[in-house]
Amino acid sequence: MKEDSLLYFETPYKLRNFVNSLDIYNGWKIQSGIMNDRGKQIDGKNYTIKLRQLFRDKEFFRRNVSLAEIISWLDNIILISRALDELEREISADQFKKIKIIAEYRIKMSKNMRIDYVFIYRENILLVELRTVNKFERLKSSWDKKFHELIVYKELISNYIFNVNIRLYAFIALFEYEEGKKKDKHIEYNNNQIKYISKYIKKFIIRESTKK
Numbered sequence: 001m002k003e004d005s006l007l008y009f010e011t012p013y014k015l016r017n018f019v020n021s022l023d024i025y026n027g028w029k030i031q032s033g034i035m036n037d038r039g040k041q042i043d044g045k046n047y048t049i050k051l052r053q054l055f056r057d058k059e060f061f062r063r064n065v066s067l068a069e070i071i072s073w074l075d076n077i078i079l080i081s082r083a084l085d086e087l088e089r090e091i092s093a094d095q096f097k098k099i100k101i102i103a104e105y106r107i108k109m110s111k112n113m114r115i116d117y118v119f120i121y122r123e124n125i126l127l128v129e130l131r132t133v134n135k136f137e138r139l140k141s142s143w144d145k146k147f148h149e150l151i152v153y154k155e156l157i158s159n160y161i162f163n164v165n166i167r168l169y170a171f172i173a174l175f176e177y178e179e180g181k182k183k184d185k186h187i188e189y190n191n192n193q194i195k196y197i198s199k200y201i202k203k204f205i206i207r208e209s210t211k212k
Helices: 012-022 036-042 047-058 069-090 093-097 136-157 186-208
Strands: 005-009 100-108 113-122 124-133 163-173
Touching: 005 012, 005 047, 012 047, 012 069, 012 093, 012 100, 036 069, 036 163, 047 069, 069 093, 069 113, 069 124, 069 186, 113 186, 124 136, 124 186, 136 163, 163 186
Parallel strands: 124 163
Antiparallel strands: 005 100, 100 113, 113 124
């Protein structure tokens, strides 16, 4: 799967190092609003240039990746990073370091369909799709759409990956800031979702594997 991925991390620590190298944490907010407007704030930043080059080198887009797409990608990797921080507290150090993580996995013979994140632990694979919305009312419909996409992805992957357990997870988050102001209920909801995916990975990806 490595050769068909934008990024492949042998351990969660490698992903953490990559995020740190982007230097996006200082002042970064998962903020609502028009993505193009948010994009203007990161145009020309070193991490924007680096990510655009990554997408260009991998030929993941037929065109140059947009600033709006980079904003969405950075929001997602922040959520994944926070989930990994939580997971690290839930499982042993030995288990944690054996998790492999893929960002933007391109499914073979799928007309360029990509999965946001793939977690691999021994014979267990977790496909994760993320989306961030601005209202609680949009959570259910967004989850339904993403989970349907994951079912399709699983079917396509099953054509060429065998003898593994493939599980699916739709991670729907809420924007945590609006016009620079913190939305406490949204942050609380996201933190609960981060704890939930951590427990899900521990129960169905780590523990299931260790029983065998």
